[in-house]
Structures are given as C-alpha cells and as structure tokens.
Amino acid sequence: MLRLSGLLLAVLWCATALGEAVRVQDVRIAERDGATRVALDLSGPATHKLFTLRNPDRVVIDIKPARFAPGALPLPAGAGDVRRLRGANREDGSLRLVLDMQRVVPVRSFDLAANAAHGNRLVIDLGVAAARPSQPVKTAPRPPAVARDLVIAVDAGHGGKDPGARGSRGTREKDVTLSISQRLAGAINAEPGMRAVVTRDSDRFVPLRARMELARGQKSDLFLSIHADAFRDRRVRGATVYTLSEKGASDEASRRLAARENAAVTIGNVHLEDKDPLLAGVLMDLSQNASVSSSMDIGEEILQELGKFARVRKRHVQRAPFLVLKSPDVPSLLIETAFISNPDDESNLRRSAYQERLVAAILDGMRDYFYQNPPPGTRVAQLAQNPRPRERQYVIRRGDTLSEIADRYNVSIRRIRSHNSLRNDRIRVGQVLRIPIPRDI
Ligand SMILES: [Zn+2]
Incomplete structure (x- = not known):
C-alpha cells in the first residue's frame, strides 16, 4: 500500500x-x-x-x-x-x-x-x-491545567573561573557539562508535565550556594548535577551516579572527605575525583531532609538507561558517604557522565550524538521513575493514570530513515533509539522497531 x-x-x-x-x-x-x-x-x-x-x-x-x-x-x-x-x-x-x-x-x-x-x-x-521571555531555555510554558509540572533542576557543573577537570585533548569539564545540561533542559521542557530550571546557561561562575538556592526556591522535585570525572589513571572510565548516604556520617567518610579536600588543594582546580567537597556540601544541604530512597530509585533508573549504551563504572548508585538524611526535601543526584581523563570517554563526551544519548538515558530514567512514583498534584500523576504507553511495531522498508519514521509517528529519534536500544541511526530493511506512542494529551 x-x-x-x-x-x-x-x-x-x-x-x-x-x-x-x-x-x-x-x-x-x-x-x-x-x-x-x-x-x-x-x-x-x-x-x-x-x-x-x-x-x-x-x-x-x-x-x-x-x-x-x-x-x-x-x-x-x-x-x-x-x-x-x-x-x-x-x-x-x-x-x-x-x-x-x-x-x-x-x-x-x-x-x-x-x-x-x-x-x-x-x-x-x-x-x-x-x-518572548528573556531566557527561552529556562522554562517551558506552563499548561493551563491546575496540576503542576514536575520541576527538574539541571545543574551544569563548574563554569566561569572554575573549569573543572580537563581531558588530555584539552576538553574542559565546564564546557561539556554545560552542553549536556542545555540539551537535557531542552528535552525536559519538551516532555509533557516536566519543566527544567537551570543553574547556569552560559560559561559563568555560579556559587554552589546559589545553585542550591535556585533548586530549592523553584521547589524542585529533583536536583541533577551533571559532571565529568577525572582520575590520574587514564584507563579508568565509565559513568557513575551518586546520591547521598544514610550511613555516611562515619569516621571513614570524614577521612575520605578530608583526603579529597587535600587532593584539591594539591592539584589546584583539577580535582582528582571530582566530588568537590563544596559540592558535596551543597548536595548535603539540599538533601538534608531528602528522601534517600527516592534519590536512590531515580538514580537506579537512570543508571539502567545509561547501561544500555555507555560503559558504567558501578552497576548501582553510589552513596557518597557524606551525611545522614532524615526526611524529604529535594532528592539530589550527581551524575558523572564519563571520565574526561580517559581518551575514549573524552572523545565520546565531545560528540553531540553521545551527549544526546546521555540526555535520552537520563530523561528515560527519570520518566520511568516519575511515572511509577508520581508526586500527587502533578500533571505526570494525571498522565500516569492513563493506560501505560502503548507502542506499535513498525517494519523497516527500503528507503526508510529513522528521522522520517520519527516524524511520521511524532516521536523523537532519541525516543525511538532509546526505546529500541539502538546504538546509532542505522536501520535495516525488515527490522522491527517498537514505536512508543507519546503520552501527551
Ligand atoms: Zn565536576
């Protein structure tokens, strides 16, 4: 036909x-x-x-x-x-x-x-x-419905006078984190029932305290801090997701924190493990009262998506051993997207296609979590009541391209790719794709 x-x-x-x-x-x-x-x-x-x-x-x-x-x-x-x-x-x-x-x-x-x-x-x-608002990327238009959007604070690590870690080809962590964060904010704003706030949208220095206050002031449902790891052993690579530990306030924790602080002093701006003590403090503050289990669960969903295409250093969310958590405030995650100090990871981080995949994985992970655990009164809670997203199957014909299929079904290429765990845009005749049907409307 x-x-x-x-x-x-x-x-x-x-x-x-x-x-x-x-x-x-x-x-x-x-x-x-x-x-x-x-x-x-x-x-x-x-x-x-x-x-x-x-x-x-x-x-x-x-x-x-x-x-x-x-x-x-x-x-x-x-x-x-x-x-x-x-x-x-x-x-x-x-x-x-x-x-x-x-x-x-x-x-x-x-x-x-x-x-x-x-x-x-x-x-x-x-x-x-x-x-026209002055900051087009920062917020998506709110729907007229009473239900509120989920607010996701996207924090591009470092910036301005703080370049973060540096790869051997000169890639600066602050540039990579900004690029990924901007893509992520765009993807979140395109997602029904979600809205992004960003802690910075340019190469500027934002004090950690201000990042935290923004997340809290906007009543964020999640704080996502985007980073790239570095380590003196260049063979070390892969993504890691951190949250904060319930069992953190140990002598061991204090010792490691102190060790990191010392390391940061020794090597100036290039921190070896990147869990900047200051950032740790911010996360600690944000999550002071946060539900650890929700942070853990969101982190696990994101890790699972990342593991579909990226090298993952640890299969489970790591609990940064910093503090004791008690009751809900802002769940916070720190995502080390890859090791900028590893040449393969560094070249991945520079590629926009790879950044898009990271973004798709993070978004898919969040979506999985929030549709299973929607905060009451949110639009996502309403959307989640609809039958689970249906999908349809599509058999690739000669001449098809992923972008045309995506256009036809009004879903993004990244959704199709993540839904089918495709590593790139290549498809072959006869291949069966599962096309997710958008949950919108
Ligand atoms: Zn960092």
Whole structure:
C-alpha cells in the first residue's frame, strides 16, 4: 500500500520534474523585536505544507515539487527562536526545510507573489514580540491545567573561573557539562508535565550556594548535577551516579572527605575525583531532609538507561558517604557522565550524538521513575493514570530513515533509539522497531 503510493508519487514527480520544479534560491533568517522571520526566495510559485513536531520542537515545511538550488545550501545559522535550520531535497521530488526551535511559538506562513522588486517568496513568521521571555531555555510554558509540572533542576557543573577537570585533548569539564545540561533542559521542557530550571546557561561562575538556592526556591522535585570525572589513571572510565548516604556520617567518610579536600588543594582546580567537597556540601544541604530512597530509585533508573549504551563504572548508585538524611526535601543526584581523563570517554563526551544519548538515558530514567512514583498534584500523576504507553511495531522498508519514521509517528529519534536500544541511526530493511506512542494529551 505504502509502496504503491510512493511509486505513484514518484511517477507524478517525474512528470513535473521535466519542466517545472521550483528552485529555492536563497533562505534568509532574521530576528526583529523578538519575532523571527524565515524567507525563501523561489524561482516560481509553489505550494507548501507546514506542520510542527514536538520533542524536540520543530517546524517542518515541505514544498513540492521543489529543489534547493546549489547556492541555497548550506542554510544560514539559526537566529531568534530558531536554533538551527536543516534542509534537504527528498527523493519524492519535494524539499523539506526543518527549523529546530528553541521553544514553541506561534507560527504562520504565507506566499508573496513576484513583483517588480522581488521574485516569489515564501515567508514563515515565528513568535510575536511581546511573548518572548528573556531566557527561552529556562522554562517551558506552563499548561493551563491546575496540576503542576514536575520541576527538574539541571545543574551544569563548574563554569566561569572554575573549569573543572580537563581531558588530555584539552576538553574542559565546564564546557561539556554545560552542553549536556542545555540539551537535557531542552528535552525536559519538551516532555509533557516536566519543566527544567537551570543553574547556569552560559560559561559563568555560579556559587554552589546559589545553585542550591535556585533548586530549592523553584521547589524542585529533583536536583541533577551533571559532571565529568577525572582520575590520574587514564584507563579508568565509565559513568557513575551518586546520591547521598544514610550511613555516611562515619569516621571513614570524614577521612575520605578530608583526603579529597587535600587532593584539591594539591592539584589546584583539577580535582582528582571530582566530588568537590563544596559540592558535596551543597548536595548535603539540599538533601538534608531528602528522601534517600527516592534519590536512590531515580538514580537506579537512570543508571539502567545509561547501561544500555555507555560503559558504567558501578552497576548501582553510589552513596557518597557524606551525611545522614532524615526526611524529604529535594532528592539530589550527581551524575558523572564519563571520565574526561580517559581518551575514549573524552572523545565520546565531545560528540553531540553521545551527549544526546546521555540526555535520552537520563530523561528515560527519570520518566520511568516519575511515572511509577508520581508526586500527587502533578500533571505526570494525571498522565500516569492513563493506560501505560502503548507502542506499535513498525517494519523497516527500503528507503526508510529513522528521522522520517520519527516524524511520521511524532516521536523523537532519541525516543525511538532509546526505546529500541539502538546504538546509532542505522536501520535495516525488515527490522522491527517498537514505536512508543507519546503520552501527551
Ligand atoms: Zn565536576
């Protein structure tokens, strides 16, 4: 059925291709007064179809029949609410332009006919001036429902004058943690019923106390501190997840804490084990009253997801032996994503695809936990009452790509990948994919 219609489309396209494919000669983008406009210069009139996709947020424009003129590619860099522009000529004779969005904004598109000064144009307007907050990544729009969103505080370790650990290729921990954290915040904000607050969104120094106060002030349901480990033995690698220990206040704990403090003094900013004593203090403070068991459980879910693709140094959540915990406040986790001091881990950490996988794993782990243990009064609690997410099966056909399948079912590539434990975007004909059905709405 699908194959037949594809053939039909191909035939139609061939018929039109002989003479009249519209060429997109230029793509321009500009931000003005908080609104973003994308304009396409066309060689003639064309029809287009525009639709939006969530998680991550995208605006997709299909023009058919049309091709990008060689001069139109590569596309310009993003501006305003558009993080990135992507586009390609497609086999069916259409052209697809994808706008990766910073956030969800109102969209409209219209055609402008040729006149004396300009040729045909297609204009896409995104957002309106008044609605633009100064920090688009920080918070997602709240739903009108009474139920509240889960608030996840995402803490990019280090920053500014504190670079954190450094890899042998010069990768700085503070850069890696910021990049991962920004991706994570974006993914959380795209998730129904969840909202991210970030402790920093640029390369700046944020005192640990301020990080903690932000998490607490925003009534966070979880504080996630993102780091990359370092160790003098470069063979050591893998991810580790820490929470705080009930049985921590021992002499042993004090001894180790003191040892770390001494190490930090000895080697300056490059801490050997990265459980900065100061950060430990912050986590301690945050979790002073926190439910250890929920931190442990969330951590275990995240570890399980990480273990599907990453090397995991310890199979279970490690309890940093710092303190005694009593009653609930803000569950806190420290995720050492990998060892920046290990060359393989370092090159993984530099790759955006790997960062995306880390983000997907962390999000999947949190989702697993919170859907099983939704805090009362949250939107996730409502969503969790729906039947567990159904999924459907899809058999890969020739010519399929993961991104097209993701678009078709309105789920993200990372969701499909994590749901099927795929290591990359490669798929083969006949392979059966399980497609999760989004829980939204
Ligand atoms: Zn660190």
